[in-house]
Structures are given as C-alpha cells and as structure tokens.
Amino acid sequence: MTRNTPRTRNTPHNTPTNSKSGFVVKELCFSYAQKTLFERLTVSIGRGEFCSVVGPNGAGKSTFIKLLSRLLEPQSGGILFEEQLLSSYPRRELAQRIAYVPQESYFALDFTVLETVLQGRHPYLKPLERYHSSDFALARQAIDRLGISHLADKGINNISSGERQLAVIARSLVQQPAVILLDEPLNHLDLLHQQQVLFLLGELHSEGMSVVLVAHDLNQAALVSQRMLVFAEGQLVEDGKPDDLLTPDLVQRYWGIRPIEGRHPESNKRQIFLPLK
C-alpha cells in the first residue's frame, strides 16, 4: 500500500503547471546509518506553490526539506532546482534563492536581533564587504513585518524562544529567496504569533514565493496550503489538495487515530478534531 507511487486524488496538482522551474525530485534514495528513509522518491514542486508537508513522527518530513535545501545529500537519485542539479549550485548562490528555517535555533554568541537578521544578507556580500544601508533597510523592513521592531536591539538570547523564531524567519526573508522552506515554524509561538506567521506565509505566497511548510498541525496546514504531501515511514503516500485529503480515513491510516470531521466556520475548509473517548 505504501509503495513508491503516492495515491493521487487531484491530477492538476500532480502535474504542476510550472514544474520545470521549481523542484523536481527523481528516484531519490536517502538513508541514515540506522534507518532507510526514502527509496526512489519522485515528486515535483512547482514554482510559486504553497505546499504543506505532513505525516507522523519519523516519517521523513524534516529530512525531505533538508534534502530540498541541500543540507543533506541524497545517496542516489537527483534533485533538480530551476532545471539544474541542486548539487551543482554554489552555496552562496543557493542561499540567494532558497531559505531554510530550522525547527530550533540556538545562538552561541549574543548578537542583537538586528545583527542576526542582517546575517541573511551574507549570500549577497563579498568577504570583506560591510553591510550597506540598503541591507539595514531590508533587515528593518523584515523585522517590522514580523512585528518585532521593539526587539531590534535586544540580545537574541535575551528574548523568548518564540520571538527568536520570528527573528530567524525575518532573517530568511532578508535572503530574498524564491523558495522558503520551514520546519515546523509554529512550534514555540503563541496563538497571536502563529496566526501572524501563517498570514505572512500566505502573503509571501501571493507575492510569488514558493512555500514549503512542514507542519504537525493538520488543520493549520489544510487552512493555508494549496497542496498537501503526506509522508509515512519514508514514503510519500498521499499528494493532493488538503480539502480532499484531510479525512478521518486517511488520518486513521497513517496516524493510527480516528478523528471527528468538521469544517472551518470561516473558510468552510475541512478540519479534524480529536475525540475525547
């Protein structure tokens, strides 16, 4: 059942209109020392798509976007990005196009929030070149956009973990990427900031950025994304529109729990609820 080809429920999204210019993953194999994850994974993510990546723990979601951001190299098979092998890009050039927001961030040195966000300009600057006023302007703009301008001069280790995550997202915006990959970015955020980040991702998408969001919360993923990739045990098992996928059957099949079905009052999108008994 969970073999190499994912179930497909929605043909238009399976063959994205612009698939050539986004990611094309072909026959990708990847395994850690102890565990094989992907065997001949094939999927493509077109330019400008908003994709959510979901699945139970250990399904390979984080590994998948690490492969897309070339933080991990596949053992075999290839990933094309903008029609070129991902591995053929110089790191700096890649950093101008793909931003990655890790699940957790730590900072060994106590930079200010502004200094941290400025680091996102690194791929555009020569070794000895100092930050220009335009870099500062971009950083301030990103900080504003995340609603943390009051923290700009605070030490990155002297703010809450949620605020730190917002700073890291701001830093990735300053990279001015074509694609943003986020690994469960909402983890440490309170409700207000969760809503803020989800809204921001929608905005970025409407501005033409590709967004790939690894999410634990299926409801949030279904609300914001256009396409949902479901991973289980290292396989891409489902690929389609969230509204078609988010059914009690599917959740039971891969998560082992049967939820109650419902609808989001505002958008009428499909949602699920945990039963109490």
Place this chain on the structure above:
Amino acid sequence: MRAKLGWVVLLVLLAGLSLLALAFGPAGLTLDSQILASRVPRLLLTVFAGGILALVGAALQGLLQNPLVDPYIIGSSSGAGVGVALSLLLGWTSVIGRPIFAFAGAVGALFLVYTMARMRGKVSRLSLILAGVAVSFVASSLVMVLMVLSREQLAQIIYFLMGSTKVVFTPTKLWVFVGSAVLSFAAAGRLLSRWRSLDILSTNIEAAESLGVDTQRLTTEVFVLSALLIGVVVAFAGAISFIGLVVPHIVRFMFGPRHLRVLPGSFLAGAVLLLASDLCLRGFAMATGVDLPLSVVTALFGVPVFLYIMRRRLA
C-alpha cells in the same frame, strides 16, 4: 560609544607600553643604541606573539563554539614542544634550528589532528577538539620521555614550554622572524576576512549552511591557519598560556560579539596584555635577578581581569 572608547584605550595602552618596553629593562632607564638593538626585537616579538595568540583564540572560540577553547587545545603547541625537545636531544640547537624544529612539530601535530578528526570526508567541531586534546596528551608524554632522556637540558625545555620573549636574535634569525611575521599577518588578514562567516557559525550549522556559509571549508581554513599561526608564535616565543583563552572574552565584553571587531580587538588587547606581563617580568628580574617564564605572569595578570568580567557579565 563604548566601542570607540575601547579602541582608543587599547591603542593608547599599546603605544605607552611599547615606549616603556623600549626605555626600561635590566639595564635601567636607558635608550642607547646597543640596548635598543636587543629591546626592539623583543618588543616586536612580544606584540606579535600576544596579538596573534589572542586573535587565534578568538577565531577558534568562534569556530569551535566553545568559550573554553585555548589555541593550544588544537595540539600544535604540544607538537612544537616535541620538536624543541627533539632538537635539544639531537644537539641541533643553533639559533635558527630551534624555531624550525618547533614549527615542524606544530605542523606535524596539525596534520595528525586533522587526519584523525576527519571522518567520511567531513570534519566536525567536536572531533577537532577531541583529536586536538588527544594529540596534546600524546605529545606531552613524548616531551616527558625526551626530557628524561636529555636530563641536562631539562631546564631549557621547561623554560621553553612556559614561554619567553627574551630571545637572542642573530641577524639571520631576525630576518626569519620578520619574514614569518609578514606571512603571519597575511594569514591573520585572511582569518579577518571570514568575520561574517564566523558570526553566522555561532548559530546552528544547518542555518549557517542555508545562509550560504560553506562550513566544511570554513572549518578547514580556520583550523589550518590557526595551527600555522600558533606554530610560528610557539617557534619563537614558546608556549605562552592564557592569552588566547582570556583575551577574546575581555574583548567581546568591550566590543560585542561581532568578529569584525573581536578579531582585531583581540590582537590589540593580546599585545597589550603580553607587553604588560613582559614588563612585570623585567621588573621582577631587576629586583631579584630571577627570570620568570611568561606564562606565570600572564596567568597572574589575566585571571583577575577575567574573573572580574565574568562576575559582572553573569551578575
């Protein structure tokens, strides 16, 4: 504001102490040309050794993400110790022989540490630290063996291992020193040019890579340059401890964590601290007739400053 004041203070201190170092010594407060001929090289060596040790300490603390990293942790000074002990044992102790042996020992240790730390084509920060510590211990044991074998030169080896800038310079040795110093400044410049990458490395390695930093290349580059620089310092001035560990902390307190400031700031502050220590040493030698090794004084000098800053920061 505080940063600007910091630069001024460091530069004034450096200038003042340099003048003192030229004017003051066992021969008293004199400035005749013969005495200057021995004081100028000593001054240059002190500034060079203190500055480079502190700068490398700052770069390695940044690279290895560990505030307790001392330049000697990467093993090159212990390697140099083996080189020197060997040169004494073999009797190849010409003025120029010793620095060459020391440098060769340092490079040998560097090669060993790097090879051992490399696994499946990759070098991690942790494996570098562990391999460095391991090589240091082996080298120390080797030095012990060599010390036992060459009992007469025991004092010389111990003296070398604790550092001194009271070095006899022949014209050839002076030229070799000047030449290595110029090359070392080029290497230090290269380290400085990596300031932003070092800044970014203080975050997760994955985040750093996704920001365009080639962490493997950076690790190799900073490690090799650091080990070579330490090799040069140790070859001429022995293993002076403490400067490389403590000065970067003092400088970060003054200038904040950005390496663009921390690296040059550490150079200045390291030079100042070693000059001050060397002056103390000269005063002590004048009063008692005994030459202390530099490491004794750097620790006595540095520890109170370090503790003061640590307590203020953590308070």
